[in-house]
Amino acid sequence: MINEDYKAMLGGKSVIRELSEYATARGKEIGYENVFDYSLGNPSVPAPSAFTHAMVDLYEHGDPVSIHGYSPSLGIPEVKDAIAESLNTRFGMTYTGNHIFPTTGAAGALAHAMRAVTKPGDEIITFAPYFPEYQPYVNGTGAKLTIVPADLDNFQINFEAFEAALNPNVQAVLINTPNNPSGAVYSAETLRRLADVLRDKQREYGHDIFLISDEPYREIVFDGGKQAYPAKFYDNTLTCYSWSKSLSLPGERIGYVAVNPAATDADLLVPMMGQISRGTGHNCPPSSIQRGVAKVLGETSDLSVYETNMNLLYDALTGIGFDVVRPGGTFYIFPKALEADANAFCMKAKQYDLILVPSNSFGVEGYFRMAYCIDTDKVKRSIPALERFAREEYG
Template sequence: MINQDYKAMLGAKNIIRNLSEYATARGKEIGYENVFDFSLGNPSVPAPEIFTDTMIKMLRDENPMKLHGYSPTLGDPSYKEAIAASLNRRFGMDYTAEHIFPTTGAAGAISHAVRAVTKPGDTVLTIAPFFPEYKPYVEGAGCKLKIVPANTDTFQINIEEFERMLTQDVMAVLINTPNNPSGIAYSTSTLRYLADTMTRKAEEFGHPIYLISDEPYREIVFKDADAPYVSAFYKNTLSCYSFSKALSLPGERIGYVAVNPKADDAEFIVPMCGQISRGTGHNCPPSIIQQAVGKVCDITSDLSVYETNMNIIYDTLVDIGFSVVKPGGTFYILPKALEEDSVAFCNKAKEYDLILVPADNFGAPGFFRMAYCIDTEKVERAMPRLRQFAKEVYGLG
């Protein structure tokens, strides 16, 4: 009999997907250039040319048996070595290839990391606002996801609630910085606080509490933002990375788990990830992509457009009178809606062909997310529309 739990999941509406489909349909009516679609977090800049050149050169020159052969269970050595060297150089860490486990993007990384440091029934704590896919990732490992309510003043951590919820049954804390949907990067003082609190509680509870740090936006950090490398603050950190955003390769499913060499049981975690893969059928990310990304892992696409877009949107929002925290990175911003019900707010915005996403699912009810990974020209054209909407519906500006 088909599995009734998975069948039941089919009924759930995916609000972002629905909005995106609406935007596409509306685009067919009035021209997609006239729909101001801020729904989807897809990179809007191409992969760097050097990635394309590297791929073509490998395909042309290398032995296809090696290029397309099985990579070892724990990943392609050249990829693992390149990642370790890059992280060490940039963040003063001391990874070796043995601390790096290649995964199918950050989704694969988080799924492995959670399974490695929990057992079914354990609790994983995350901090709002948070990426809604954390729920299936954590529940897929048989764990419970509990959510620390947001600090809506800064989108750093709600300290009071975090300490209250960091109880004996919590085996891992899952964070995302720079953050989807807020665009905020956790500051040095936030990470110090987090590390101190987790260290203290772990001692009190008599078991390690691992920090699973989801970092696909790590390379999209804006001028003057304080966005330090998480693992440098807390030894029991598993860093989960994806090249989806930095190299604009979201479809190629390439990322990794990097285990802090000083973590408790660090030497077991990568080999355990290999065992975890056997049970999920995931196995390795594609061989040719591992080899190519290993060669270009210090390069990024031209990511400057995201900061340009952010500044245009942020300044306009402030000028109109929105309450909004300025992002330190990513391609998201999370302003407060102009009425309590952000779903109603976003529905009204649709009438102006502004596609905005209510952030209730992200643990930020009353806020809405704008993904500004779109052409700057379109962002500029959207601003008068945003003003018009705020003025006509809410009397602002």
């Protein structure tokens, strides 16, 4: 008999994917350039030429047997050393290569981090609004995901609700900053307070609580700001990173877990992730891509288009009368819908060829997400459609 649990998941397809498929089909009717598709968080700028050159150089001059050979199961040592050194320089940490576990993107990193510090039946807490894939990621581990309601004023952490949700069964807390879908960048003050609460609760419960920090948007921060480094605030931190967004390499599937050297059992966690891989069938990202990213650790794609698009949309949306928290980073914005039912709101927007994602799957009612990793020209052309939509449906 086939597995009924996975079969049941077929009925609950991702809303974001469905909207993206609709946008593609609509594009075939009216030309995709006329569909204001804000559904998918797929980078719209190319990888930097330094990455292309690094890969060409590797393929032309490297040893083909090792380039295409198996990676050691804990990752290629010189790649891990280079990542550790880059993090130490940028964030004042003390990683060695032994604290770095290369993974297939942030998804692979989260899969290993979660399994390393929880077991089936444990509880993992995260904060709304949150990336909807967290639910299947956590389900796959056998742990239970608990959602803390959002702080709608600024999308930092709702500490009152967080403290109410904490209990001795919580083994890990999952954060994502800069945040998908809100664009919020957790401040140093938020991270300090979070760390204080976690330290208190570790003492009270008499066991570790790990912070799993999902940071694929770390470099996409606006107004010349920087994302404070969460592991700097709390010893028991597993940092999950991906080059999907910063180097525009989502299809190459490359990221890592960095285990804070000050964490409990820090020296065991990466080797344990190697054991977890044996069960997940994951087995390290491709050798060539590990080597390629290690050569361009100081680089990013030209990310400036995201800030340009954010400013255009923020000004347009506030001008129209939307209630919206200005994003500090990412390529998402998360305004309040003009009616309580976000699904109905986004359905109506489709009639104006505006593809907006309702907020329900992010754990918040009555909002919507726009992924503005699209051409600036299209963002500009979408503004009259947004104005018309708001006026005709809600004016």
